[in-house]
Structure formats: structure tokens, C-alpha cells
Amino acid sequence: MVAERILVVEDERVVARDIEKRLKKLGYIVPASVASGEAAVEKVAELRPDLVLMDIRLKGQMDGVEAAEQIRSDFDTPVIYLTAYADDATLQRAKATEPFGYIVKPFDERDLQVAIEVALRRRLSETAIRVALEKEKELSELKSRFWSMAAHELRSPMTSILSCAQLLEQEHHRLTEDRRREFLYMIQQSVRSMDQLLNDLLAVGRVESGSLKFEPASLNLEEFCQRLVEQLQFSAEPDHHIVFNCQGQCEQAYLDPKLLRHILTNLISNAIKYSPHRSPVYFNLTCVEGEVTFQIRDTGIGIPPDTQKHLFQPFQRANNVGQIPGTGLGLTMVKRCLDLHGGRIEIESEVDVGTTVIVRLSQHQQVDRQLERTMLS
Template sequence: MAGEKILVVEDERVVARDIEKRLKNLGYQVPASVASGEAALIKVAELQPDLVLMDIQLRGALDGIATAEQIRADFDIPVIYLTAFADEDTLQRAKASEPFGYIVKPFDEKDLHVTIEVAFRRRLAEAAIRVALEKEKELSELKSRFWSMIIHEFRNPLTSILSSAQLLELHGHRLSDDRKQEYLGLIQNSVRAINQLMNDTLTIVQTEKSDLEFNPASLDLEAFCRDLVEEIQFNVQSNHRIIFTLRGNCDDYCLDRKLLWHILTNLLSNAVKYSPLGGEIYLNLICTEQEVVFQVRDKGIGIPSETQTHLFEPFHRATNVGNIPGTGLGLTLVRKCLDLHSGHIEVESEVGQGSTFTVRFYSACAISQRH
């Protein structure tokens, strides 16, 4: 691994020059050589070397071991000790400081090279282990957040179902028909919310296990969209209106029906959810010889710009959602389903003005059939 920067800390000038020469012969860079622990700390901060060769016996307030401990604590740079002799107490101190190597003077060039290369390999191995441990920790935390969020999101609709059922049971004979229908509607919407959450959770788990199947087949996209809009419109409040528009001939394209349902259902449901005052939601379908484009547009609360780059990360939600319920899993699922299609998604949004999600697919079988 020639070319790395090595700082030499040696208070015998003749010895220091010999070490510098040997290191350069081996192909390493020696940006500086210093004679004290205090000077070593200054040079390490200034040069950020890849490794330090440290004489244990140094003149001054800091010996080599104390200096090495400070370097390891402040900069996490590996240190190899150089020494001609040392008593038992010094050796024990040196071991406790966890050096990356130990060279007894006098030494030959081969020993120096091997010790340095072993130190560099050890540093790479430790770095890889740290990365693996951090990823494992992040995965563990993510799983914990996942199940905590899922349990929380299941609890809300279940509470609504239980409360409504109890009210109907205890006070149904005194309730008006309109109030009974209100409670029944709340139960139905809660069941649909649970069903949607179960579907999203199952699909995300399948994608993580690579079990999610991708089965593209010829679709009449106009009929598919009209059926989907009718289904969602039936489930949403009356103050939201979903408007479907079509451009081009969209009756024969190859997409996976199930994955497309997940994508558009999540985008349309979000458009409704984050338009709390109601209004119009637009689903635009555009079909050309080159691509299929789905565009979902709303005039809701919008998404802050600093949040948009993290939208498709699990459990990430915009900072302005307030008390609007949600898990942050919907757009993660959208991205995973799009990846299976090799599709793309673009987001345009402004706080208070609404959001537009544009999904693009390339449908090779549709194009080949038309030619």
C-alpha cells in the first residue's frame, strides 16, 4: 500500500533520517519528522498522516506512549512504536495503548515494511468492522422503528372500531340513523386503513426478502385508472374529488397490475390525506410511443424543500404534516415497486400550494407490438 503518509517521531536525528530514507525507499511519503510528543501532536493535526512511527523514549513532558494515546483518542490514527529497550512497566503501558505494531531497534527494511503493511491492513479491517457494526445497529434501529410504527398505526383504527362498536351496542337504540351511519362509516374506513397498512407492510417485507414478484402483462391503462379512481373516490370524504384525464392511446401497455396498484393507490391516498380541506385531486395519464406517464397532482399542504430529498426513505415524513396520521412507508413502497419496473419518479412541491408526483415507465412490449 505504498504512497501513504507516515509521520516519524524520533528524538535521535541520525536515526530519524535513516528511518525517513528507508520509508521513502519503500515508496511511502514522509511529510515530516519531529523529535517530541508536543511537536508530534501539532504535526498530526496539521498533516493528518495515515500512520505514525513513534519512538517510546522521547525527551520532554510527553513520552511516546502518552503521545500515542493522545493521537489515538483525538485523531484515530494508527501508531507503531519504535524502541531499543524498555522495562516491564513501559511495555505494559505500551500494550494498554493498543498500538498497531512494535519494532525493536535496530531493524532491517523488510521488518519495517511488513510491520507497516500489517498495520494498514489491520486499520482497513477495523474500519470495515466498524462500518458493518454501524449498519447492523442502523438496521436493528430501523426494524425497531418499523414495528413500533406498525403497532401504533394499527392501534389507531382498532381503537376507532372498538369505540364505534361499543357506542352502537350501548346507545344504538337512542342514536339517530345519521349518527349510526356515521359510526358505521368510521368502522368501515378504519377496516380499510388496516387492510391498506397490512398490504403495504407485506409488500415492503417481500421486497426486502426479494420475494416480491414482478409479472408485467398487457394492461388497458385507461380502464385500470378509471376503476382505481372509482374505488378510491368511494372511500374518501365527499369534499375530495378525484379527476382523471387521459392523453394518447393507453389500452395496451405491459406493466405489473399489482405493483401499479400499489404505486397509484399510495400516491392518490397521500394526495387526499394531505389535502385536509378537500378540493380536487388530479390523475393524469399520458401514453406515447416512448413512455407511459402517470401524474398525481393536489393542492394540499405541500412538502418543504428540505424534506423532499428524504421522501422515499422508510418512516420519513414531512415536517409540516402535523397530526395527520401516517407511517412514512407509502412512498418507500412506491419507490420499491418502481425499481422493479425500472421506472422513475419526480416530485414538484411548494408548501401551501400542493404537490405533483410524476411517474414514468418505459414499456418495451407496448412499443414492439405497435411496430
């Protein structure tokens, strides 16, 4: 266990050495001892200790109370006051800085240790509460954005379906065959968009509930990818062609087929969606020395540099997507699935040039995890 680091602020050198000796005897680390408030602020900024033992009466322009107030404001480091005497006005000033303890000199080691342990425990509790509140706030904001996005994304295809259906009903006799087919195609595309959104929402729900598990199985990766390409090619627009290529020994692998399907479906669908008409999407599978590499490359709109920093955050979409539909959940789910799989992802993209995504996985995940468990036991 790592010992806590405590900064001593005491202008009487003999007293300071005595406190250092007691702290070290109790098992704490004293990274520094200073004699002024100004030096205390500087050392806290430099060393970031876990706790400061602060004498109230210090030489110099800044006393212990002023130093503690600045330390709390700038670094949020807990402070315990040490003093032999202080008048009422000074005590009131000290209380206003919300100290984590107050020890009156002279004190014994037991008093010192109790005060320090109580302060450190309080610090841990306050940190845990603050983190919990921040997460709760973040979750609340995320849920609000989630439902707002879901409502918006569902409303758009539903409106298209309703409009097309009404036109087909009301203008049926006046519409040409090509026009009717166009409306039917728009209805199909809207249904696919809604289906993708619902799949993303259900996947997010499974991740948040913990029901999305890592369950590897024996796979012939080349056949798996070929079947996936056929399915995606069938649902893609006719003028988009997926060019699949396989290299290496990919007939035997232990990977999770559900997670892998979700990863590859999202990445290939994105490549198709953000590519111009009649442009191919290249999907390469490589198996070398126990590592599987999936590469998906397109010549589409690309991802702006400022967006690339936030690619895996929920609901993040680039500002160059225009009217192309999407939820901003696909890459978030890809990253979650990869984390469960123990994989890595690299994305290289240039606006108006295209995007290349590389996913790397161990070819024998099940065996690797068994070995890891054996080594840890």
C-alpha cells in the same frame, strides 16, 4: 485494485527516504512524509491515509505516541510504530494508544510488509464489525419503533370500531338514520385504515425478506392507470375527485404491474388523504421517447422543508399532519419499489399550497435490463 496510502512519520530524512522507497517497491502509495508529530496530525487530517508508520522519537513538542493518540482519537486511522529503542515508560504509553503494530529498527522489507498487511486486515475486520454492530443497533431500534407504531395505529381504529358498534347496539332506537349512517361510515373508515396498515406491514416484510422481486410484463399503461383510478375513486371519500390525463403513446410498456400499483396507490392515496375536502387530485401520465412520467399533484397541506430531507425514511411523518392517520411507511415502500424498478422520484412541496410528485421510469424495463446483461457478459 487501488493501492493503500501510507503516511510516513520519521525525523531522520535518510531513514524516511529508505522507508518510502521500500513501501513503493512493495506496491503501496506514499502521499507524504513528515518529520514531526504536529505535521503528522495535520497530514492525516488533510490526506486521510489508510495507515500511518510512526517513529516514536520525534523532534518537536509532540512525540510519536502523542501524535498517534490524537490521530486515533480524531480520525480513527491505524498506526504502526517504528523505533530503534524505547524505555519501558514509553512502551507503556505506546501500548495505551492501541497501535496496529510495532516494528523495531532495523527491519527488512518482509517484516514491514507483514506488519502492514496484518494491520490493514485488522482494520478491515474492525470496520466490518463496527458496521455490523451499528446496523444491528439500528435494526433493533427500527423494530422497536415498528411494533410501537403498529400497536398504536391498530389500537386507534379498533377503538373507533368498538365504540361505534357499542353505540349502535345500545342506542339503536334513539339514533336518527343520519347518525347511524355516520357511525357506520366511521367503522368503514377505520377498517380501511387497518387494511392499509396491514398492507404496509406485509409489504415491508416482503422487502426485508427479499421476496419482493422485479417482474416486468407487457402493459397498456393508459388502461392500467384508468382502472387504478376507478378503484381508488371508489374507495375515496365522495367529495374527492381524481382527474386523470394521458399524453403520448402509452399503450405498450414493459413494467412490473405489482410494483407500479404499489407506487401509484401510495402516492395517489397520500394526495387524497392530505388534501382538503372537495379538492381534486391531478394524475397525469406521459409517455415520451421511451420514458414514462407519472405526475400526482394536490392542493393539500404540503410538506415542511425540514421533513422533506427525511421523506423516505421509515416512520417519518410531518409535524403538520395533525390527526390524519398514517404509518410513515408509504413513501419508504414507494422508494424501495422504485429502486427495484430502476426509477426516480422528485417531490416538490409547499406548506398550505400543495405537493407535486413526479415518478420517472423507462417504458421498456425488460428490454433495457436484457441489453444491460448482454453488454456486461
